[in-house]
Amino acid sequence: MIRIDVSFYGEISDLLGRERAMVFAADDITVGEIRAELARQDEAAAVLLKPQIRVAVDSRVVKDDASVKAGQSVVFFSVVSGG
């Protein structure tokens, strides 16, 4: 059992809030599995399946096959814009 803190930034935070804790039976899962699990739990989280929603693990942007371990933080985020 691992617990992972997932947070949401940008437009998706309107639908999903800022943060939620998730618990998984496995020791080691992928970012893609977290996306799928969120979409299963919460209809609004289907937005996470859009390709422009990127993800970071421990503040590093990664692809969906990146693994996540206990204690790591996962951030899903909408399109960024500075300046």
Added chain:
Amino acid sequence: MIRIDVSFYGEISDLLGRERAMVFAADDITVGEIRAELARQDEAAAVLLKPQIRVAVDSRVVKDDASVKAGQSVVFFSVVSGG
């Protein structure tokens, strides 16, 4: 007889000073005639014959055929550079 104040800006002012008053017999002369007269009076003023030395009458840049009347000021100047 007319009197014309001639001044010099930039590198040529090292050779010719800032200003000199000139007197001409005619009522109306050209800038080119002033250039020639200066070069005749003063060997150093031969520098004025170089094409990069421009001239203004009453602060407006003109060509050598521009006429100059009593009371007008003539400025000869070297290459400019701002910024």
Added chain:
Amino acid sequence: MAATAHLELGLLDAGQELTRFISGRDGDGAVVSFTGLARANASNGQEVSCLRLDWHPEMTPRSLIELAEAVAARFDVSDVRVVHRAGSITPGEVIVFVAAASPHRRQAFLAADYLMDRLKTEAMFWKHESGPSGARWVEPTEQDRADRARWSD
């Protein structure tokens, strides 16, 4: 070659930033700055009463310094500075200040120009406008993407 970045949660004083950036600088000659101001109207013309820039405590500051360093490495500049606001911003307030110093005028212009194009599309902020006619999230415009695409990377 130096690059510094700062995430500012309070007000950003662009004049003071410029004063600090040029202070004691007698070897460079050229300093170009860009100041981005919050506008009272969105690109669709609607009135904006508040702009909010959401930010992530690690990713956002890191994105700023990484972009500043990329610019310092790419151009012949001696110093690059980025200061970026986060949080709630009122129209007329400064959102971002960038500056580049170089002995070469064109390099300073290019560095500031490139840095702004990258900040618009890559700085880790999430921009939200609200006003009397509603609220919306703001993404980089087509023009921002075209500006970014002018550069080879």
Added chain:
Amino acid sequence: MAATAHLELGLLDAGQELTRFISGRDGDGAVVSFTGLARANASNGQEVSCLRLDWHPEMTPRSLIELAEAVAARFDVSDVRVVHRAGSITPGEVIVFVAAASPHRRQAFLAADYLMDRLKTEAMFWKHESGPSGARWVEPTEQDRADRARWSD
């Protein structure tokens, strides 16, 4: 569309100029500034202890406002400002400050860039450097002329 120019015989405070220029500006979004600083070394590497900018009481101020107005007419900018020092200038001091404001970032960059290229070759100043190894008059460099030639007029 506004264009203003000022010939400064004292010190030029670039930070204060930027603060004034952006004050109350909530419609533009983009302000680009260029600050030119007196360098401690000439382009040939020789130490410069004093830079002197000679100026003409009528032609010099007029050349500044004419250049500012030409820039304001050519680009999609709402405001253009030029402040230029004249007289004796010590290394590290500001020689020139220009700023352009626009709703469009690229137009503000282009306006400031073009204005500097024109000031370098057309502003009515005569520049004289002196230092321990002698004195010389300074003309626009080949690079300045090439920069000016990038524009169609």
